[in-house]
Amino acid sequence: MDTLTSMKVFAAVVDTGSFAAAADRLDISRAMASKYVAHLEEHLGTRLLQRTTRKLTLTESGTSYYDRCAQILADISEAEEGAVRHTEAPHGTLRLTMPVSFGILHMGPIVSDYMKQYPDVKVDLLLNDRRVDLIEEGLDLAVRIGLMPESGLIAKKLASDRIAICGAPEYLKRHGMPGTPADLAHHNCLMYSYAATGDDWKMSGPGGTHTVKVAGSLRATNGDMIRLAALGGVGLIRQPLFLVGEDIRAGRLVEVLGEYSSGELGIYAVYPSRKHLSAKVRTFVDFVAAALALKSEW
Template sequence: MDTLTSMKVFVAVVETGSFAAASDRLDMSRAMTSKYVAHLEEHLGTRLLQRTTRKLTLTESGSTYYERCVQILADISEAEEGALHLNETPRGTLRLTVPVSFGILHMGPVISNYMKQYPDVKVDILVADRRVDLLEEGLDLAIRIGSLPESGLVARKFASDRVVICGSPEYLQRHGTPRTPAELAQHNCLTYSYAATGDEWKMDGPDGHHTVKVSGSLRATNGDIVKLAALGGVGLMRQPLFLCGEELRQGKLVEVLPEYKASDMGLYAVYPSRKHLSAKVRTFVDFIAAAFNLKSDW
């Protein structure tokens, strides 16, 4: 029999003073009430109640155990109420992971605004470009960019972006501007380690699909490092507009092969399950969706 239920029945018997009254309070048969208390005594290996024809009295062990049961049941009730309250009002610590460049450039202000609106939520952020296991690392949510592998996780798309190939005016003046995808193989191409296609740059143009194997003097696990090298005239890079859109507008970088386009990449909020979704996760995902509103022009 269930020990927790047995504890509840025992407390009810003590508080009402009889098995019959406890049965009425619990809406349980008297026989079942007696069985639960007997189960508890057998489980503990001690008598908890002295039974006479006129009244019930607690043994010394029963008195001590009763006090502990009252406290335990009160703690459980408080925990259940707290969990219910957490599911209604955003509070507690939201643990999430965001990619480095996107997190710094675009998520920082959104997270700050969220925290202003929901001051009872604390935010713990893991900033990393590597693919983090949410369950293994105890995280509530991840911001992920690009194609998503089959994982059983829930993904909500909140924006999309375009990948461009670009370089500094200095680099293009010294090395020339590629006119066809095949010419990229002759250039110093700066690569991002976590790119889904590795060192193969794929694109579609007016003459069909192209896959070019590129190489260069820099490979990095962070897009900002790649961008700084491109701005310094080291080589060409292939990065999303959210990272380099401002530099393109200012003329610090120049897009090459604009008629050849890579597939757009999605930006997603990813979390383990829709079931029993906490208020902090639900409101944060909604907040991101509203903030970016399927943004595609970076």
């Protein structure tokens, strides 16, 4: 028999004045109620109740214990109610991380709209292109882009985006338009440091799957930095449309090797556990998924 249940039964006996009434309140038998109190007395090594055929009275130890017992049970009840409120209604601080460029370009308005809809949630946002340890950093959630996240974490796919290889008209005028994937080896290819494929640019199309080892004069840990270099005519970049799509539509960048697919990137919400998922995490994930579904231009 666990002590907490025994405490609840003892408090109910005192509150109702009898084992029978306490048993009815707790939906257990009178014999079981008596066993719980006897267990508690044995555990404490003292008698809590004086039992006669006509009534029950508290001993001195029982009176002292009941006062503390009632307070403990009230504190537990309050804590449980608070936990339920946090589960049912978004509340508290949501600590999350996401890539810098994606966060600034696309998640800023979404986060703002979420906070307006759920004013009891505060957001603590870490913008970082480097993958951080959610548990070690005490984070509730990450928005990650790329391959499926590592095992041990729960991942929900929010959206996907196509990758494009592109460069500025100025650069292509000087160096020519690559006609095949192999031609990329002769171009100045600007590198994103955290790319999962490293210096290998992979694509599929005519002739099957192609992997080209590329090199260039710039490597950076932020996609916007190499995008700006590409806009300046420095070289070619391989980036998702959420970063370069507007530039391609406006003619500031030109997609090359369009007949080849450079693949897709998954956009994921990642969190440590599916069990007892808090309302703030659950509602934020659903809110972002709905918002990103409207990004048809990707």
